Amino acid sequence: MNFKKDLLLIDxxxxxxxxxxxxxxxxxxxLLDKKTLKEKEVFSSFVKAGAWHRRNKESMxxxxxxxxxxxxxxxxxxxxxxxxxxxNPKNVILSYYGGPLDMDFLRAAYHHTGLKWQFDYHxxxxxxxxxxxxxxxNRLTNKKKFAGFSLEDLMKKFNIISKNRHDALEDCxxxxxxxxxxxxxx
Numbered sequence: 001m002n003f004k005k006d007l008l009l010i011d012x013x014x015x016x017x018x019x020x021x022x023x024x025x026x027x028x029x030x031l032l033d034k035k036t037l038k039e040k041e042v043f044s045s046f047v048k049a050g051a052w053h054r055r056n057k058e059s060m061x062x063x064x065x066x067x068x069x070x071x072x073x074x075x076x077x078x079x080x081x082x083x084x085x086x087x088n089p090k091n092v093i094l095s096y097y098g099g100p101l102d103m104d105f106l107r108a109a110y111h112h113t114g115l116k117w118q119f120d121y122h123x124x125x126x127x128x129x130x131x132x133x134x135x136x137x138n139r140l141t142n143k144k145k146f147a148g149f150s151l152e153d154l155m156k157k158f159n160i161i162s163k164n165r166h167d168a169l170e171d172c173x174x175x176x177x178x179x180x181x182x183x184x185x186x
Contacts, residue, residue, distance in 0.1 A: 001183045003034040007124060008092035009176055011168040012102045013063040015049060016056030019101075019108040025049055025070050026063070027079055027106075028168035030176055031087060032095075037180045043086050044169040046073035063166045077113040089118035097126040097151070097175045126175055130154060133182045154178050 010029045016022030024047050031041040049055075049070045074082075096102045103123060110117045131147060134140050139157070140148025155162065155174060158181050164170040 001035070001037065001186075003093065005091060005093045006034045006040065007032040007037070007095040008087055009095045009097075009126075009172050009179075010102060010106065011096070011171040011175070012105050013065055013166065013168050014059060014101075014105055015052070015054060016059045017101065019104040021054055022056060022059070022105075023047070023049055023051060023054075024076060024105050024109055025065055025073075026168040027083060028172050029083065029087065030169075030172045031092065032176055032179075037176065037183065039176070041086055042169070043083055045079045045082065046070050047079050048073045048075045050075075076109050077115065080109060080113060080115050084115070084118075089120075092119070093122060093124050094119050095124040095126060097130075097171070099127075126179055129182060130178065133185075151175070151178075 008029055008031050010027070012024050012028075013026035014022050014024050026044070026046050028044040029042070030039050032038065033040050046065070046069050049067070052067055052070075094103070107117060130149070131140070134149050134154075142149050142153050145153075151171075151174065152165075154160075155178070158178055160174055160177055162170055162174055165174070
């Protein structure tokens with residue numbers, strides 16, 4: 001395998017699903033080497049919640065982040081500054097798992113804080129790779145999920161165990177490990 005640029009795999013935890021109303025409360029990222037997909041750099045930070053009262057109870061039940069974890073965390077501008085300092089946006093391809101929700105929230109945070117978005121407009125969505133892999137092997141069998149699989153299904157298939165699912169950094173590591181295993185099998 002040989003990507004043109006390193007992959008910057010990101011995951012966010014938010015107070016809900018509406019980027020105009022809810023907030024990022026955790027950002028994590030792993031920089032994956034373009035040739036080996038091994039971790040080169042890691043970033044994870046909670047983010048101070050400015051509108052905790054707007055949180056969505058269903059989202060919070062999934063991510064299990066409590067107010068105590070974010071009340072003294074740095075604000076979003078500080079976190080994004082640290083994020084930019086660690087990862088050069090011009091040398092990476094932003095990568096994520098699932099729909100564009102994380103990208104919507106991240107772009108909105110850059111816009112809201114006045115920081116310049118310097119990432120390429122191309123993104124690498126791992127979901128498409130995972131879906132294609134399972135579809136080619138007739139493994140889209142989860143009848144409860146519209147797509148026919150969940151991340152938990154992939155974790156089970158590849159014997160990946162996690163005690164901290166929905167922690168943004170843990171999810172990045174799970175997704176990176178699945179990507180490595182799929183790419184190795186191709």
